[in-house]
Amino acid sequence: MIPSLHIKGGRVIDPSRGIDEVRDLFTERGIIVEKKPANVETVDATGKVVTPGLIDIHVHFREPGQSHKETIATGSRAAAAGGFTTVVCMPNTSPAADSTATIAWIQERAASKACVNVFCTGAITRGIAGEELAPIGALAAAGVVALTDDGHCIQNHGVMRRAVEYARQFGLPIMDHCQEATLSSDGVMNEGEWSTRLGLPGWPSLAEDLIVARNILLAEETGHPIHCQHISSARSVRLLREARKRGVPITAEACPHHIALTDEGLKTFDSNFKVNPPLRTAADINEIIAGIADGTITILASDHAPHATYEKEVELDRAPFGMLGLDTELALFLEILLHQRKAVTLPRIISMLTENPAKLLGLDRGTLAPGVPADITILDPDHSWTYDRDESPSLSRNTPFHGFQLRGRALKTIVGGKTVWDLENGFAV
Ligand SMILES: [Zn+2]
Numbered sequence: 217m218i219p220s221l222h223i224k225g226g227r228v229i230d231p232s233r234g235i236d237e238v239r240d241l242f243t244e245r246g247i248i249v250e251k252k253p254a255n256v257e258t259v260d261a262t263g264k265v266v267t268p269g270l271i272d273i274h275v276h277f278r279e280p281g282q283s284h285k286e287t288i289a290t291g292s293r294a295a296a297a298g299g300f301t302t303v304v305c306m307p308n309t310s311p312a313a314d315s316t317a318t319i320a321w322i323q324e325r326a327a328s329k330a331c332v333n334v335f336c337t338g339a340i341t342r343g344i345a346g347e348e349l350a351p352i353g354a355l356a357a358a359g360v361v362a363l364t365d366d367g368h369c370i371q372n373h374g375v376m377r378r379a380v381e382y383a384r385q386f387g388l389p390i391m392d393h394c395q396e397a398t399l400s401s402d403g404v405m406n407e408g409e410w411s412t413r414l415g416l417p418g419w420p421s422l423a424e425d426l427i428v429a430r431n432i433l434l435a436e437e438t439g440h441p442i443h444c445q446h447i448s449s450a451r452s453v454r455l456l457r458e459a460r461k462r463g464v465p466i467t468a469e470a471c472p473h474h475i476a477l478t479d480e481g482l483k484t485f486d487s488n489f490k491v492n493p494p495l496r497t498a499a500d501i502n503e504i505i506a507g508i509a510d511g512t513i514t515i516l517a518s519d520h521a522p523h524a525t526y527e528k529e530v531e532l533d534r535a536p537f538g539m540l541g542l543d544t545e546l547a548l549f550l551e552i553l554l555h556q557r558k559a560v561t562l563p564r565i566i567s568m569l570t571e572n573p574a575k576l577l578g579l580d581r582g583t584l585a586p587g588v589p590a591d592i593t594i595l596d597p598d599h600s601w602t603y604d605r606d607e608s609p610s611l612s613r614n615t616p617f618h619g620f621q622l623r624g625r626a627l628k629t630i631v632g633g634k635t636v637w638d639l640e641n642g643f644a645v
Pocket residue numbers: 366367393445446492493
C-alpha cells in the first residue's frame with residue numbers, strides 16, 4: 217500500500233520546469249499529482265528543499281561476481297541514504313554486463329533487492345576487452361540505458377567508431393572512461409610534482425585529454441552523443457568547452473573527489489586516495505569548477521567504487537583504484553560548489569543531479585511534473601555534519617573523506633511515493 221503524501225511548505229526546486237518557490241507537492245499511489253488527494257500523510261518540509269529524486273549515472277554495485285565489496289541491496293541503501301532515488305550501474309562486473317543474460321540477472325536482482333531505481337549500462341565490447349563489439353542491439357532491447365566499457369577505455373579507434381555507429385542505430389548514448397593506455401601505462405597517481413617526490417609511476421593528464429579529443433572528433437563525425445566520464449584534467453575541460461560551443465554532441469561529468477582533493481593526498485601513501493582517473497592539481501580543480509559554472513560540464517556523478525579493506529590495505533601500486541561516493545556526494549558538491557566557491561546556484565546543482573542526467577539517458581525521472589513516478593528528495597543545503605564511514609550502508613569503507621566536516625545533506629528519500637530512508641528514522645525496510 218503506497219500512501220498519498222502532502223509535502224508541505226518546502227522550497228520546491230524543479231529545474232526541469234523552471235520552478236523554484238515555496239509550494240506544496242502531492243503524490244497519489246506513487247505518482248506526482250496536481251491536486252491534494254483524499255487521506256494524505258503530511259510531510260512537513262518547512263525550511264527544507266524539495267527536489268526531484270537525485271540521479272547518479274555512475275556507480276559500481278559489484279554484482280554479479282564481487283559481492284564481498286558491495287551488492288545491489290547494500291549499494292542501493294547507500295544511494296538512498298545519500299539522497300539518490302536512481303542510479304546507473306557500470307558493466308565491469310564479473311562476468312561483465314555484455315550479454316542479455318547478465319543484464320536480466322541484474323534487473324531481476326534490482327527488482328527484488330534494491331530500494332532505489334537501478335538502471336543498467338551494457339558493455340560496448342565483449343568482456344570489456346576492447347576488441348569485439350558486444351551484441352549492442354540485443355542489449356538495447358534488454359533495456360540498457362547506455363553503453364560503456366568504464367574502467368577499460370577502448371584503445372582501438374576503429375572499434376570505437378563502429379561502436380558509436382551501431383549505438384546510433386539504437387539511440388543509445390555512449391559513455392567513455394577516457395584513458396589512453398600507452399600514456400597512463402602502469403601509473404598509479406597523477407604524473408607531476410607529487411609522483412616525482414613519492415617515486416610513484418605517474419598517470420599523466422595527457423592520457424585523458426587525448427581520448428577526450430578522440431571522442432569529440434567521433435561525436436562530431438557521427439553526430440551521435442558521447443559522454444565523457446569523470447573528467448579530471450584542465451585541458452579536457454578546455455577541449456570540451458570549445459567542442460560544445462561548436463555544437464558537437466559531447467557531454468561530461470565531474471565527480472566530487474576530483475574537485476575536493478589533489479594528488480598531494482597520496483603523500484601518506486593512503487590507498488583510499490587512489491582512484492582512476494587520479495586526483496590531480498589545484499589548477500585542474502579550478503578548471504573543472506569553471507567548466508561546471510559555465511555549462512561545459514553538465515552532470516555530477518560519484519563513480520561510487522567500493523573495495524574491501526583487505527584489498528585496499530596493500531602497497532599503493534597493488535591496491536585497486538576507486539573510492540566510495542554515494543555517502544558524501546551531495547554534501548561535497550554543496551560544500552564546495554555552493555558554500556565555498558559560490559560557483560553555481562542551488563537550482564543549477566540540482567539540475568546537474570536530476571534533469572540533465574535524465575535527459576542524457578532518456579529516463580522518465582529527474583522531474584516533479586504531474587504524472588511521473590514520485591521520486592523525491594528532501595534536503596537541507598546548510599545541514600552541518602561530520603561524515604563517519606562506519607555509519608555507511610555500503611559493504612565497504614574505502615573513502616578518504618572519513619571525519620570530514622560538511623554542509624548539506626539529504627533528509628528524506630522517497631522512491632515511487634514510498635519513503636525508503638529518512639535521517640531521523642533510518643531505513644523503512
Ligand atoms: Zn571509470
